[in-house]
Amino acid sequence: MAFPSGHGFEEIRRKAGGLLHAKGPQDLLVATVTGLPILFRSRDREEPDLDELAAWAAELANLTFATASHLNSGELQRVELRFEKKSYLLMRDDPFVLLIRFPETAGKPLGAGRLDDLAELLQQLHEELN
Amino acid sequence: MHGWDLQEVSRFAGVKSAALVSAEGLILSRSGRVPAVLYAHLAHAFSSDDGSVDGDRTAEQIELHWENGILLLLPTASGLFILEVENGANIGLLRKMVLPISSRLNDTQWFVENGRRAKE
Numbered sequence: 001m002a003f004p005s006g007h008g009f010e011e012i013r014r015k016a017g018g019l020l021h022a023k024g025p026q027d028l029l030v031a032t033v034t035g036l037p038i039l040f041r042s043r044d045r046e047e048p049d050l051d052e053l054a055a056w057a058a059e060l061a062n063l064t065f066a067t068a069s070h071l072n073s074g075e076l077q078r079v080e081l082r083f084e085k086k087s088y089l090l091m092r093d094d095p096f097v098l099l100i101r102f103p104e105t106a107g108k109p110l111g112a113g114r115l116d117d118l119a120e121l122l123q124q125l126h127e128e129l130n
Numbered sequence: 131m132h133g134w135d136l137q138e139v140s141r142f143a144g145v146k147s148a149a150l151v152s153a154e155g156l157i158l159s160r161s162g163r164v165p166a167v168l169y170a171h172l173a174h175a176f177s178s179d180d181g182s183v184d185g186d187r188t189a190e191q192i193e194l195h196w197e198n199g200i201l202l203l204l205p206t207a208s209g210l211f212i213l214e215v216e217n218g219a220n221i222g223l224l225r226k227m228v229l230p231i232s233s234r235l236n237d238t239q240w241f242v243e244n245g246r247r248a249k250e
């Protein structure tokens with residue numbers, strides 16, 4: 001997988017890696033809303049099928065955020081999904097979607113401070129890729 | 131009709147409204163203000179393969195977070211429970227309270243018959 005490169009992008013990768021800690025997020029993926037992987041960091045040795053994961057994240061983001069727009073409840077900020085063994089946090093900031101995977105041992109996914117970190121990460125990605 | 135079950139759910143702390151929607155997107159019961167089309171849309175999305183990842187498993191719980199509240203989706207054997215809840219509501223507790231209601235609904239002949247009628 002050929003991700004974007006350059007000094008600014010490496011800095012973003014380093015920050016993304018800093019969000020992964022022992023009891024917190026396991027994987028962090030940024031993809032485009034069309035399902036193209038842009039950035040991936042993991043504290044697992046095994047990497048998932050990124051194309052598949054990015055496609056799923058984009059599909060789910062498009063579905064939920066488009067559906068939510070009918071609610072007139074303001075802007076949908078994030079989606080959290082809990083499966084039997086893992087949970088996910090999904091954010092969308094066009095043209096990006098950000099997906100975080102948590103291990104089953106994680107409790108409540110992320111506090112406000114970490115959510116701000118993620119928003120900042122996406123903002124830097126916008127600036128770098130522009 | 132088992133509207134009282136939904137009334138029961140809607141009285142839980144932090145719940146603004148509640149709905150139970152079939153896998154086909156038919157609204158089986160509701161309480162309070164519910165955007166019916168949206169609920170049906172979500173039910174369909176999360177009752178099919180579209181809502182699954184990591185193999186064929188379906189999510190146990192989906193939360194859509196807004197600044198002013200959360201839409202909590204709980205797929206169950208009876209259908210999809212959709213709850214509009216306030217920020218800060220105890221979602222873990224709500225889930226524990228809703229799931230037994232789902233089991234009760236699923237066990238009743240009433241639900242089977244009315245669910246079938248709704249589909250027809």
